[in-house]
Amino acid sequence: SSELTQDPAVSVALGLTVRITCQGDSLRSYYASWYHQRPGQAPALVFYSENVRPSGIPDRFSGSNSGDTASLTITGAQAEDEGDYYCSSRDTSGNLVVFGGGTKLTVL
């Protein structure tokens, strides 16, 4: 198995850019997927694979990968972007799925 590590909390001023990172050995072999979860709601997919944004997700969301780290960048953060962000990937065996511990984003 493997672990994915995320910063517990990040804040950003309204309209500015924020990067949320996810680190783990499995990311050297597999792309991360990113999810946004608002309080009381199920997670929603916001970015995945090398460069794919699901339909309906604003283009201010983008992703990147470097070595053992994946990043989700929000360019021009909005109030509705607040919430918890989780990364996931396959584990190092390729058979299982692991999630990061989540990052709580606050938009100031």
Next chain:
Amino acid sequence: QVNLQESGPGLLKPSETLSLTCAVSGYSINTGYYWAWIRQPPGKGLEWIGRIFRSGTTSYNPSLKSRVSMSQDASENQFSLKLTSVTAADTAIYYCARQFIESSTVDYWGQGTLVTVSS
């Protein structure tokens, strides 16, 4: 539009078996995706429980493998989760979801159902 809806008891006693069903609409579970269960203890992060494929093949989180089983009913377009010998640590929101075969990506989630384990 793909919709997933979990159903099952919301309150269990320690040592009982958790049984949940996920009804899928808008897509046949016999087509090319994995069907997964993910849980989230109150105030905590997400944990992948496992997944099942149309062939019936399964893959489970090693931390739960001895207590978990999944099955599917293609005729009803639904799949199910069983978790035996539950404890308070199994208290969580349980989500069913559609997972890509080639990655960890989950593109559709159920709304989630809270299962509480308490004596």
